[in-house]
């Protein structure tokens with residue numbers, strides 16, 4: 001269903017008022033009557049976008065976990081393209097996104113190649129005694145932190161220096 005153009009719709013103002021909410025849920029834990037702003041905000045936005053088209057940036061961000069691994073197959077080429085002024089201008093004007101992050105040339109797994117931590121499978125980890133497992137630090141990466149976060153270089157250095 002699409003809203004008729006030119007027709008006044010109060011839901012635009014509601015959406016604008018809710019745009020400042022970060023969905024941090026701080027209010028829902030503090031509220032004495034347990035009003036959950038992020039929950040009703042999510043329900044409102046689902047209703048709103050059943051009537052109006054979503055911005056392109058929503059689709060870009062929603063699919064970033066699918067597209068990043070594909071982009072990471074050619075990181076140098078994508079980094080070169082993402083640095084181009086006309087791509088940044090186009091990205092800002094068309095999808096409303098700026099400052100595209102650069103992709104890592106090699107993943108954390110590639111940088112840690114040969115490290116003992118990579119040779120353990122999940123069943124092997126699960127079979128370890130509780131006491132041994134309690135000394136492990138598990139790092140679960142998502143495609144974004146794997147491909148564009150700068151933190152994993154520091155983590156890789158720390159891991160190598162701490163065995």
Ligand code: SF4
Pocket residue numbers: 020021022023024025026027028037038
């Ligand atoms: S979830 Fe609540 S506290 Fe957090 S930004 Fe939204 S309204 Fe504010």
